[in-house]
Structure formats: C-alpha cells, structure tokens
Amino acid sequence: MARRMTRHVAHSLCGCKPDQSDEDCYRTLVAKGRLNPPSEEAGTPLPTNQEIDWYHVYDQMFQRHYASRDATRELFSTLIDETGGAINWAHLCLGELVAKNLVSTVITTNFDQLALAGMVQAGVIPVVCDGVESLNRIDSSPRHPQLIELHGSRHSYVLRNRREDVEDVRTRSIAVGAIQSLMRDAKAFIVIGYEGREPGVMNLLIDAAKNFDDKKLYWVLYSNNPAHLSDNAAQFLATTRNGGLLVGQDADAFFLELCRELQLGAPTAISDPLKASQRAMEKISRSKIALDDIRREIDKANQRLAAAQAALNSNEAEDDLPSKIRELRLQGKYEEAYLLAEKALVL
Known part of the structure; x- marks a missing residue:
C-alpha cells in the first residue's frame, strides 16, 4: 500500500x-x-x-x-473492489472456529471486513463494533460471537497513528474498560498476522495484560526470525507467565494445522458448499407466506437446491480415493488416511 x-x-x-x-x-x-x-x-x-x-x-x-476520512475511504474501497471479494483460507477457518464456539471475540485493525465475511460464510452474524466509539456493545463474556474492528471498516476507517490519536485511544475510558474486561475474562488471547505497529492498540493490550499476568498469550509471527518481533509485541508477551511465540507461521498454514489438531477438517464453505444455501432456504421456508406466487418461488428454489445436493452426493459416491485421503488428513485423522492409502496400494 x-x-x-x-x-x-x-x-x-x-x-x-x-x-x-x-x-x-x-x-x-x-x-x-x-x-x-x-x-x-x-x-x-x-x-x-x-x-x-x-x-x-x-x-x-x-x-x-x-x-481526510474521505481520502482513506476512497483508497481502501478501491483496493478492496480490485480484489473482487477474494477471501483466504485463514478467514474461512476463523469463521468456522467462531461458528463452533471455539472463538468468542475477534479483534482486528484491518478495514477489509474479511473477518466478518469469514463468519458470515460459516453462518454467523456477529455483534459488530465498528470503531472505538462503539465499544460499549462488547461483552467480556459474550453469549453471542462478536467482532471488534478497532479502526473501523472500509466504510468508516480511521487511522490512529498520530500522537494525539494514540493518546486518545489509550486514555479513552470506553476503550480501556472494554479491553481490560476482555482480557480479564479471556481464557486465551492469540494474535495472528499482526505486527503490533499501532501504539494505540498495543498500549491498550499491554496495559490490560499487565493486570492479568497469568493469562495465556500467544503471538503467531510470520517471520522465521524471533528478532523480527516488534518491541510492542515483546512487551505484551513479557507480561505473562504463560503462552509464547510461534515463528514462521503463514496465516493459511497456521489455521490449516490448527483445524487439523481440532479435527475440524476444511471450512464448511469448502467441504459443503451448499450448506449456506440450505441454511438460508430453511429460514426462508419457515416464514409465514400468504401470497401464492411467493410460496411457489420458494418451493422452486428448494427443488433446485435438492437437485444440486443430489448431484453432489452422486459425485461424492464415486470412488475418489485421493479426495477421501485428503479429507481424513485435513481432519487430523492421519492413521486412517495412511491405512486407506495402504489399502489402495495393495489393491
């Protein structure tokens, strides 16, 4: 950029x-x-x-x-539009973890809304805090998934790296209170794909972490060299007696291995591409429809979806050993994958 x-x-x-x-x-x-x-x-x-x-x-x-805000919004909107809505494996996996209640709160300084898109793909519409000003929506022990876009989204992005902005974030009571309560009630706090350059954000995290020195804090670093860890990130990790640093971790590769360890396999958006449509049609079909034309359109859509699912099931029924072996590996079932491959070699 x-x-x-x-x-x-x-x-x-x-x-x-x-x-x-x-x-x-x-x-x-x-x-x-x-x-x-x-x-x-x-x-x-x-x-x-x-x-x-x-x-x-x-x-x-x-x-x-x-x-100006108009200049940043125009720049970021242009950048995002040029990608054509591309979303990577990491964000799809993140959405899957949220959908399975393994992650309760996601904090991002990015403006691209990919974290939100990943959750929606997994069938989750979270509570969204779009900027520091709306942190009063956040619950430290949430009963519903929540997404915090600290710098706003592509529609409301606010860069906070000037001296006055940094001090404003660090001292604003709503921001201090929200981050302190999140840190207090978090079972683990994991940072992925973030360098910790923004002093406003990092000051909040460091100050909060100092009050809870037994928290499990993990920093996942892209570089293979621990020396590339930023000073802010090092200060953050130094506040705890638990946790640590993981180096040489591409975000996609990290989430791939994490989902393997949890035996989740591929994200639902990939492994079951019709799932999102099925969820949508189930909700639509439960609505009360008085007009015949609307009901007929819904019935027609359900028929199309059923036909697509039948075709998909027919394709999966074919003996596709490589796909079956890969699916077992993605689920972390290495022994089963090995035995299946061994059986195929014998045959």
Whole structure:
C-alpha cells in the first residue's frame, strides 16, 4: 500500500511517469518536499532501494496526503473492489472456529471486513463494533460471537497513528474498560498476522495484560526470525507467565494445522458448499407466506437446491480415493488416511 500511494502521489503532484519505479517515485517526493527525508541532517544520503522504510512512508502518506476520512475511504474501497471479494483460507477457518464456539471475540485493525465475511460464510452474524466509539456493545463474556474492528471498516476507517490519536485511544475510558474486561475474562488471547505497529492498540493490550499476568498469550509471527518481533509485541508477551511465540507461521498454514489438531477438517464453505444455501432456504421456508406466487418461488428454489445436493452426493459416491485421503488428513485423522492409502496400494 505504501508503494501504491507513493506512485499515485508522485504521478499526481510531481509528474512522475507510470514506468518509473516505486523507489524513484519515493526519492522524487522527498526531493520535492512531499515526504520527509529519513534524516534531517544536511548531506545525509537518501536510502538505497533496500533501505527504504516503507512502513514509515505508509504513516507519512496518511499524515500528509491521505489525511481526510474521505481520502482513506476512497483508497481502501478501491483496493478492496480490485480484489473482487477474494477471501483466504485463514478467514474461512476463523469463521468456522467462531461458528463452533471455539472463538468468542475477534479483534482486528484491518478495514477489509474479511473477518466478518469469514463468519458470515460459516453462518454467523456477529455483534459488530465498528470503531472505538462503539465499544460499549462488547461483552467480556459474550453469549453471542462478536467482532471488534478497532479502526473501523472500509466504510468508516480511521487511522490512529498520530500522537494525539494514540493518546486518545489509550486514555479513552470506553476503550480501556472494554479491553481490560476482555482480557480479564479471556481464557486465551492469540494474535495472528499482526505486527503490533499501532501504539494505540498495543498500549491498550499491554496495559490490560499487565493486570492479568497469568493469562495465556500467544503471538503467531510470520517471520522465521524471533528478532523480527516488534518491541510492542515483546512487551505484551513479557507480561505473562504463560503462552509464547510461534515463528514462521503463514496465516493459511497456521489455521490449516490448527483445524487439523481440532479435527475440524476444511471450512464448511469448502467441504459443503451448499450448506449456506440450505441454511438460508430453511429460514426462508419457515416464514409465514400468504401470497401464492411467493410460496411457489420458494418451493422452486428448494427443488433446485435438492437437485444440486443430489448431484453432489452422486459425485461424492464415486470412488475418489485421493479426495477421501485428503479429507481424513485435513481432519487430523492421519492413521486412517495412511491405512486407506495402504489399502489402495495393495489393491
């Protein structure tokens, strides 16, 4: 995103050509005073391509060129629209864990609403807290799944990395109270796919964790190198006597192994693609319909769904050993998968 914003601003304000590299665009912006140089000392050379701190560029872009809410909403909406609604395995698995009551609360700083999409795919419509201002909706011991979008969603995203924003989040009573109560009642707190760069969010988590030093806290790090753990994340983990750091964990791979350990297999959206339609039709069919035309349309939809399910069952009835073996492996049933493969080799 930092590279994308750099190209856009450089083309718009400095006349950079579309074929110029991200690094050249960055250096042009610094030279033109559109970005702060890495050092204010006179004569300090600009960083090489490998030395450019794109995280710092990201922060500066929002401070200087995408400072309004309208600008950030337009940027993020464009990015999400370009993906065509793509959703990854990790978010589908996350939704499955929520649907099976293995996860009660999901906190995200992302604006893409993929966590929400994963839950909906699993048949869950959670309580949604769309920003710090609505944290009063959150229950520390929820009876219903809940999603906290700390920075808002694509429709209401608010970047909180300026000094005043950080202090506002850390001292706002509603935010402090919500995170403290969630930490108090959580059986485990697991961080996945997050670097812990936002000081406002991390200060809240660190302050809350200090009050409950027996909590199970786990940080799942993408990098294979523990030294890449951010200072904020290290402070967070240092507050507990339990938990630890997992390194070299891609989010999809992590959730794949987690669901194997829990013997859940593939997410329902993948393993039973008609399940969502069946849930919807069951609810629709339970409604009271007075008009004949509406009832006939519902009956027709149910017939189509039944035909699709029959066709799917017919295909699954065929002897597809690789699929059966893979399904057992995804469920963590390795011994059964091995015996089935061994039997097939003998045959």
